[in-house]
Amino acid sequence: MSGCSTLASADSDPGTLVVHTQLGTTAPGSPTYTAAVKDFEKENPGLRVKNLVNGDDLPQVYETSRLARKEPDVVMVNLYDKTLAWTDVGATVDVKDYLDDWGLRDRVLPAALTEWTDDEGRIRAFPYFAANWPVAFNTHLLDRAGVGAIPTTGDQLIGAARKLRAKGIAPVTVGGNDWTGQKLLAQIIQTFLTPEEARQVYTTGDFSGSRGARAGIDYFVTLRDAGVFADKAQGLTSDSMTTQYNTEAAAIQSAMSSALAKVPAKTAGHTEIGGWPLAPGAAHEKPTILRSFTLIGFWISPNGVRKLSSVEKFVRFMYRPDIVSRFITESGRDMALVTDTVSKDFPLVAEAQQLGDRVGQALLPDLYVPPTATQPLITATSTAFTRGTSAASVRSALESAYRTA
């Protein structure tokens, strides 16, 4: 309620740009964003930026304010779940013309533009953050357990897990109770799927009807029951995962770049970045990682269109190469924009950026999962990570997430 009144008061003030953002508290990049906004205000006297900060609940809060026609002018949020429908329902506007009129198209990576463009050719928002989602291997712990090289096949991974467990080290840590587990599960299921098949499976939820998806789930179950994942992974969260890896209680994690940026220097010193090991007959030639260009972008609301000159100044400022570089060097973020800057203080992030063709790429399913199935899929993930759950039960749990979609 107080948020609404804040919006109401700020809305009518032409000298104030209201930005609804997920940056501002503990999200990686928040301090850089806050500092950048201060610089923006200094460069634009008379124009104030009012930040409204929310976490995962931002889409819900924004939709409520939009219903009251008191929505903020700019929204900084991922393309995911509810936000997938925003352009369709007029909650935000197509930014394609603005991107061209403001001469910013060349600043955006082509892959990012593709991911932010919907089926009707509309660009949903100005892309900004990206993420690499590789696998981090603690070579020190692998050496201690007698694992000579980073595993690149399922058999090698199972062998490594046995040796690590014998030394009391958890093999692969993962938040089996949240989105980190959901992403890793999706990545492993895609072992035998081409990108097209993966898109089809995640759009329809027909995991039983696809031979590749069935084989992928079988592969996941084999790995799980061979003890590849940390004990009670079904109850772990992303926080437990990063804690176990960062404190060297676990040897391997599948981590997006923002998590890699938080690995302490000592652990980072003996961490190698790679992809998820494959099974024989896989649809990919090299171990896979996930990549996403649909993290936080700048969405423009119908209210923002009324303050277009202010919005233009803000987006142009945030797209400036020096500001983009700051997010890379100060916060270790991956960007969806063209830049030569490489992070020096976040070596693992930089290493992940430079993986190039050494790894294959699995599809991040976020763009294809219907919004109504998103949360149920995460809930089903913990069932999948529970030891002893059969492959058929895992398929059933995943398919039930799509039941009301």
Added chain:
Amino acid sequence: MTMLSSAPGGASVRGPVTPPPSASVTKRRTQGGVILAVPALAWYLVFMVGPLVAIFVIAALHWPGMLQPVSFAGTGNISAVLDDPVFWDAVQNTAVQLVVAVPLMIVGAYMLGYYVAQKPPGHRVLRYLLFIPGLISTPAKAMVFYAVLSPDGLLNGALDKVGLGSMTDAWLASPSTALGSLILLDVWSGIGFTAVLFAARLGSVPDEIGEAAQLDGAGHWRAMWRIHFPVIRDFVGVVTMLQFLWTLFGSAQNVLLLTQGGPGSSSTTLSFLVYQKAFIAADLGYSQTVGVVLFLVGLAGLLTIRRVFRQNY
């Protein structure tokens, strides 16, 4: 007041009499009362009856998200709900939660309240201690339980230390223990508060009743259940009704904070399903259809509890 007095000469005369209010005065007063009640009545209609009607209306709509177009669904949502195994899992989980948590809490709290009402040494401190869970916010309570029950939490740590490592579990993420953990939280957070309520009511029961029972040879158990319980039976009914409603409608918050209804749907309750479908899955029609079911279950439960605990003397 009308009174008779003897007048000299023996004639009986009426004393001064206040005339009864005329019909028109009574009517004016009634009209005035009604006018004064109009704002409260309007408030009640808009904010109490309105949302109730809205639940039934939304249950008949296809409404896939707050910003999405709305259409009439007829009985479509009812079919969707009844055909959804998750709904039936939620019904079962809610039933288990009610059947286990409410009796456990009421019986335990009554016994605890009876003990406190006997004013044992330190009973004043005990009253405050019992009240403590009621003073802790729900997220803080959930944090405490998460710290205890997470895979690397205090409980598993303690089990490991005493050589019972094989009994460790992911308590909040195991299909066999997730719901039980939530029930435990319900009982832990509600029993002390309820015991204080019972102690307050038992404190107003005349001491003579207990003393007479003791003289007749009744022990504490007998006095507790056969003497004091019948005296405060209607009060127990009220508290049971409140706990029933809190458990039925309020379970969503603990589920949301600790298990998100999982793993799978093993800890999904009806009230969490209402939340999940409305705010996460953006299916408002389905959500409010479950809301209607909850309303009807709540109403039936209230009437049953009222009947069971009716004062019978």
